[in-house]
Amino acid sequence: MRVVVNAAMSADGKLSSKRREQIAISGPDDFDRMDALRAGSDAVMVGVGTVLADDPHLTLDDPERQAARRDRDESAHPVRVVADSRARTPTDARILDDAATTYVLVSESAPTERIEALESSGARLVTAGDERVALTDALSTLEREGFDQLMVEGGGELIFSLFEAGLADELRVFVGPKIIGGRDAPTLADGEGFVSEFPELELADVERIDDGVLLRYSVE
Ligand SMILES: NC(=O)c1ccc[n+]([C@@H]2O[C@H](COP(=O)([O-])OP(=O)(O)OC[C@H]3O[C@@H](n4cnc5c(N)ncnc54)[C@H](OP(=O)(O)O)[C@@H]3O)[C@@H](O)[C@H]2O)c1
Numbered sequence: 001m002r003v004v005v006n007a008a009m010s011a012d013g014k015l016s017s018k019r020r021e022q023i024a025i026s027g028p029d030d031f032d033r034m035d036a037l038r039a040g041s042d043a044v045m046v047g048v049g050t051v052l053a054d055d056p057h058l059t060l061d062d063p064e065r066q067a068a069r070r071d072r073d074e075s076a077h078p079v080r081v082v083a084d085s086r087a088r089t090p091t092d093a094r095i096l097d098d099a100a101t102t103y104v105l106v107s108e109s110a111p112t113e114r115i116e117a118l119e120s121s122g123a124r125l126v127t128a129g130d131e132r133v134a135l136t137d138a139l140s141t142l143e144r145e146g147f148d149q150l151m152v153e154g155g156g157e158l159i160f161s162l163f164e165a166g167l168a169d170e171l172r173v174f175v176g177p178k179i180i181g182g183r184d185a186p187t188l189a190d191g192e193g194f195v196s197e198f199p200e201l202e203l204a205d206v207e208r209i210d211d212g213v214l215l216r217y218s219v220e
């Protein structure tokens with residue numbers, strides 16, 4: 001399964017502000033590019049931090065893209081995936097609505113009542129790992145479900161872990177024309193951080209979009 005990380009960051013490398021509220025960094029063309037990438041993916045994944053901060057829907061905006069997926073005998077929207085070790089996703093989260101199938105990746109530490117609440121909300125639960133979701137195992141399960149391409153939208157904690165586990169195959173990052181600042185604002189890769197053996201990228205393409213630049217890297 002190909003894992004494509006796609007995010008938008010300010011010119012100073014932030015994914016949102018220190019308040020962790022959603023900030024429009026992409027312009028209209030980059031949002032449309034993101035929608036097209038979602039349409040070409042079997043599943044779209046975020047961490048529970050993004051769910052709690054943004055209440056994302058993770059569906060396709062463009063009806064024609066939905067129709068094209070149906071014409072390919074696929075679901076109108078890609079599957080939605082949340083990395084959520086303790087099953088904290090609120091049962092009224094938009095990501096759990098009936099617009100698309102949603103997988104919640106949990107660990108053994110998730111309370112039974114929370115798991116039951118998410119299952120009652122229609123989520124499909126995948127358990128991997130003791131305290132935190134074991135991403136390698138969880139993504140292997142998704143691959144066995146037949147997913148060929150997984151798009152990961154963030155946030156920084158999840159993206160760091162994917163690179164740390166060697167699971168990211170491609171990084172597409174839109175650099176937008178804003179300064180957000182803030183030593184505590186989320187960046188593209190947060191987590192513990194690397195101090196050696198830094199993941200190496202190969203620059204595949206540079207494209208001007210809106211008032212920003214899309215950088216596409218393959219991960220070595
Ligand atoms: N600009 C963009 O493109 C973009 C995209 C997405 C998000 N964002 C922004 O980013 C912010 C949220 O980012 P975030 O870093 O706080 O949250 P996140 O990466 O979305 O979610 C992080 C959480 O995921 C859970 N998780 C489960 N398994 C994990 C694993 N193996 N490794 C890492 N995390 C794991 C952890 O919570 P548990 O320990 O409870 O499981 C962790 O705290 C928001 O402000 C949002 O607006 C921006």
Ligand SMILES: Nc1nc(=O)c(N)c(NC[C@H](O)[C@H](O)[C@H](O)COP(=O)(O)O)[nH]1
Pocket residue numbers: 006007008022023024025026031034046050054055056057058059153154
């Ligand atoms: N590509 C991109 N450009 C941005 O300017 C921005 N703020 C995000 N942020 C990602 C956001 O935090 C969620 O991951 C979903 O993109 C929201 O999904 P919906 O629109 O509700 O489907 N992503």
